Amino acid sequence: MIDLYTFGTPNGVKASIMLEEVGLPYRAHRVNILEDEQFEPEFLKISPNNKIPAIVDSDGPDGEPISLFESGAILLYLADKTGQLIPADARGRWRVMEWLMFQMGGVGPMFGQANHFRRFAKEEVPYAIERYTTEAHRLYGVMDRRLAEHDFLAGDYSIADIACFGWVGRWEWHGIDWADLPNLHRWFETIGARPAVQRGLKVPH
16 A cells, blocks of 8 residues: 655645556555645654655565655655656667656746746845746647657657646646647646546546
8 A cells, every 4th residue: 555645736636646556556645735744753753854656565575664755766666666657678768768857957946936926926026026937838849749749748748748738737737828838738638637637637536
């Protein structure tokens, strides 16, 4: 059994969508980051960076429990554990890794900063708003151009798509017009229609 510690953020839904996609049994525990529950000592034992999501798998690789933090590591762990949503061949695997790193190093940090300065900053900072909005739009364009030639980011549906999906789900926060990104819009609607994705987006209840 896997215990999932999460909240309804773009990073949080990665883990719940993945667990629904691969069909592993899990228990979801709500960590309310709006009330600083991520700083509780018991949670810090699992996630030393006090971030969600985190998991504890009672049946780890050697039969002993293992805990993991960082959403990208969780996606890779669950893909390896189940043999799903990551190719077995080296070329395909590295293509998935490439787009997963694109999300972790680009989409997540830049979209996160755009979210903060566009919606949550206590004072308006025009330079930061312009900088992070411009970079977010550039990254949307990278994905749209890739998806003009492929159904999914790494070819077939994979953890790379799951990683990016939650962040693209905040498109309205970034001033995006889907008319400018038809390929990304098609991808977003296709993934959003998957039953496992719809279930994962509702976790934690």
